Amino acid sequence: xxxxxxxxxxxxxxxxxxxxxxxxxxxxxxxxxxxxxxxxxxxxxxxxxxxxxxxxxxxxxxxxxxxxxxxxxxxxxxxxxxxxxxxxxxxxxxxxxxxxxxxxxxxxxxxxxxxxxxxxxxxxxxxxxxxxxxxxxxxxxxxxxxxxxxxxxxxxxxxxxxxxxxxxxxxxxxxxxxxxxxxxxxxxxxxxxxxxxxxxxxxxxxxxxxxxxxxxxxxxxxxxxxxxxxxxxxxxxxxxxxxxxxxxxxxxxxxxxxxxxxxxxxxxxxxxxxxxxxxxxxxx
Numbered sequence: 131x132x133x134x135x136x137x138x139x140x141x142x143x144x145x146x147x148x149x150x151x152x153x154x155x156x157x158x159x160x161x162x163x164x165x166x167x168x169x170x171x172x173x174x175x176x177x178x179x180x181x182x183x184x185x186x187x188x189x190x191x192x193x194x195x196x197x198x199x200x201x202x203x204x205x206x207x208x209x210x211x212x213x214x215x216x217x218x219x220x221x222x223x224x225x226x227x228x229x230x231x232x233x234x235x236x237x238x239x240x241x242x243x244x245x246x247x248x249x250x251x252x253x254x255x256x257x258x259x260x261x262x263x264x265x266x267x268x269x270x271x272x273x274x275x276x277x278x279x280x281x282x283x284x285x286x287x288x289x290x291x292x293x294x295x296x297x298x299x300x301x302x303x304x305x306x307x308x309x310x311x312x313x314x315x316x317x318x319x320x321x322x323x324x325x326x327x328x329x330x331x332x333x334x335x336x337x338x339x340x341x342x343x344x345x346x347x348x349x350x351x352x353x354x355x356x357x358x359x360x361x362x363x364x365x366x367x368x369x370x371x372x373x374x375x376x377x378x379x380x381x382x383x384x385x386x387x388x389x390x391x392x393x394x395x396x397x398x399x400x401x402x403x404x405x406x407x408x409x410x411x412x413x414x
Contacts, residue, residue, distance in 0.1 A: 211376025
């Protein structure tokens with residue numbers, strides 16, 4: 131059973147995803163205010179049990195999907211994490227021994243079905259399909275061999291990027307990665323129950339039906355277990371934290387000429403065992 135955060139009639143809920151709609155569960159668990167509280171309490175089992183006794187009350191066409199964990203303490207993204215991505219930079223350098231990281235803010239993401247926003251300051255809005263990992267059990271200096279046991283759930287991410295703004299400074303990309311509503315996350319959380327859900331699964335991105343990105347997590351330069359171990363070395367991971375694990379080659383900036391997103395485009399990010407995250411594009 132998958133779980134989502136969504137808004138119905140102006141009120142935000144979390145609940146279970148059913149074929150005929152959403153089963154609102156947040157009213158049943160007032161002690162867990164948001165999905166972050168559910169994650170911290172290891173509450174997916176309780177949600178699933180309660181959902182068996184409640185019918186879907188909110189139609190899919192009447193809700194707005196929100197990002198699954200609306201209030202994480204931190205979102206940390208891993209850059210250049212597939213072999214062909216390093217080659218795309220054409221700088222003659224080998225892949226570095228340690229991963230590139232940058233933060234994103236929750237406000238920079240919208241949910242499934244809400245269009246990405248292209249700002250007036252630049253037309254260079256690009257897509258990056260990724261899998262996002264939700265931390266369930268926190269910790270510091272987590273051993274790599276134990277790292278996957280710290281995952282609560284998985285979701286999808288379109289890590290939208292304003293390409294020229296990531297080049298505004300010498301050593302960081304933060305300002306090109308955090309425009310309001312420039313990326314998306316969702317549609318739902320898939321509870322993490324076995325390592326095979328992340329170790330080698332297909333990850334694809336399509337733009338207007340055209341396959342642009344296509345790879346497998348088994349080819350990551352820095353696997354998710356290594357990501358969790360490395361990141362937790364310098365910062366304490368807490369329940370609800372999100373690690374956006376890296377995108378394959380094929381983003382729009384890598385075409386000649388570049389193929390940036392324009393209003394009316396449709397982007398679909400798919401991962402095996404998780405589902406599909408779909409968003410359009412509009413101008414601000």
